[in-house]
Amino acid sequence: MENLQTAPMIALNAIAKRYPGPSRDSAVVEALSNIDLTIAEGEIFGIIGKSGAGKSTLIRCINLLERPSAGQVVVAGRDLTSLSDAELRAARREIGMIFQHFNLLANRTVFANVALPLELAGVPRAEIAARVDPLLELVGLAAQRDRYPSQLSGGQKQRVGIARALASRPKVLLCDEATSALDPETTRSILALLRDINRRLKLTIVVITHEMQVIKDLCDRVAVLDHGRIVESGRVFEVFTSPTQPMTKTLIADVIGHELPEGLLERLAQPHLQKGGQVVRLFFTGASADAPLMSALTRQFGLDVNILHGQIDEIQGEPFGSLLVLLEGDVANRQDALTWLDQQGIRTEVVNVA
Numbered sequence: 001m002e003n004l005q006t007a008p009m010i011a012l013n014a015i016a017k018r019y020p021g022p023s024r025d026s027a028v029v030e031a032l033s034n035i036d037l038t039i040a041e042g043e044i045f046g047i048i049g050k051s052g053a054g055k056s057t058l059i060r061c062i063n064l065l066e067r068p069s070a071g072q073v074v075v076a077g078r079d080l081t082s083l084s085d086a087e088l089r090a091a092r093r094e095i096g097m098i099f100q101h102f103n104l105l106a107n108r109t110v111f112a113n114v115a116l117p118l119e120l121a122g123v124p125r126a127e128i129a130a131r132v133d134p135l136l137e138l139v140g141l142a143a144q145r146d147r148y149p150s151q152l153s154g155g156q157k158q159r160v161g162i163a164r165a166l167a168s169r170p171k172v173l174l175c176d177e178a179t180s181a182l183d184p185e186t187t188r189s190i191l192a193l194l195r196d197i198n199r200r201l202k203l204t205i206v207v208i209t210h211e212m213q214v215i216k217d218l219c220d221r222v223a224v225l226d227h228g229r230i231v232e233s234g235r236v237f238e239v240f241t242s243p244t245q246p247m248t249k250t251l252i253a254d255v256i257g258h259e260l261p262e263g264l265l266e267r268l269a270q271p272h273l274q275k276g277g278q279v280v281r282l283f284f285t286g287a288s289a290d291a292p293l294m295s296a297l298t299r300q301f302g303l304d305v306n307i308l309h310g311q312i313d314e315i316q317g318e319p320f321g322s323l324l325v326l327l328e329g330d331v332a333n334r335q336d337a338l339t340w341l342d343q344q345g346i347r348t349e350v351v352n353v354a
């Protein structure tokens with residue numbers, strides 16, 4: 001079986017990027033500091049961070065649209081920072097890029113937009129047609145072949161962008177806020193297309209976005225940037241369900257629903273709820289989400305369990321969620337139950353509602 005961990009497609013080694021400050025006397029802007037990142041062949045990797053964290057700078061360092069002030073950028077085994085201009089132009093053909101505002105040429109048809117990188121690379125006419133038509137088929141735009149960008153929807157324009165990026169048969173696709181200008185339904189269809197081409201072409205995809213739902217639906221791994229540094233990284237499931245850094249928690253708060261609904265805590269503060277009981281939040285991930293816990297708490301520890309609130313979600317088929325329960329019963333038994341839950345791999349949080 002193929003092991004994606006063995007072949008790094010992208011390695012960023014100790015990357016730094018400094019920009020001159022806005023005026024002669026102002027301090028240098030440290031847009032990126034000491035970035036080490038390895039992305040495996042065939043992976044879909046997300047980079048998130050607040051505005052100004054350095055996401056655009058980082059993704060543009062991967063194809064050297066921005067030249068790092070220090071460090072090495074290795075793509076498909078080649079150190080791009082050591083190449084001559086001509087070598088770099090050739091190496092860039094292995095790295096496609098798509099953009100938030102599509103960047104299509106208005107006076108060219110769909111076909112001619114996709115053909116452009118091949119024309120620039122001197123590919124013969126007959127071969128261009130033989131390569132572009134299957135790409136239009138792949139992105140679902142065969143019927144729009146001779147239309148102009150102004151005659152297309154946003155989603156169709158991004159499909160042209162994707163086909164154009166794929167024209168030079170890249171190994172890596174960089175996506176710079178590629179769905180941020182699209183409505184949710186169109187976003188889903190573009191993400192499905194990206195997943196499809198990732199699988200069919202074994203394309204390595206790097207995504208920067210402020211849309212956490214995109215990371216949740218699309219990416220295998222994610223890195224969190226804060227002030228130009230990677231503060232947390234790992235599998236999307238781990239990072240989103242067990243974030244360790246405050247910045248990560250802030251970024252994912254809306255999409256993961258760790259916050260309890262407004263008004264619920266107020267209702268919980270009612271004195272009769274608290275008498276002889278304790279409000280506890282149980283966090284489930286993966287296999288533990290399916291375990292028959294409630295009956296175990298009742299049978300093994302003699303507790304009454306009332307479910308007050310619950311939510312279940314999944315990240316690419318892996319379930320996770322939380323349950324807010326009122327545990328009633330003997331204090332020692334409640335304590336034993338919490339210890340037991342911990343041993344079952346269930347994180348618990350006693351909710352202070354006083």
Ligand SMILES: Nc1ncnc2c1ncn2[C@@H]1O[C@H](COP(=O)(O)OP(=O)(O)OP(=O)(O)O)[C@@H](O)[C@H]1O
Pocket residue numbers: 019020029030031049050051052053054055056057058210
């Ligand atoms: N060409 C430039 N000259 C000077 N400073 C720059 C330049 N490009 C970016 N910066 C600065 O570098 C830092 C990182 O910017 P960057 O655009 O990479 O962040 P970002 O995370 O992509 O933000 P956003 O989500 O708002 O696009 C910011 O402080 C920004 O002002």
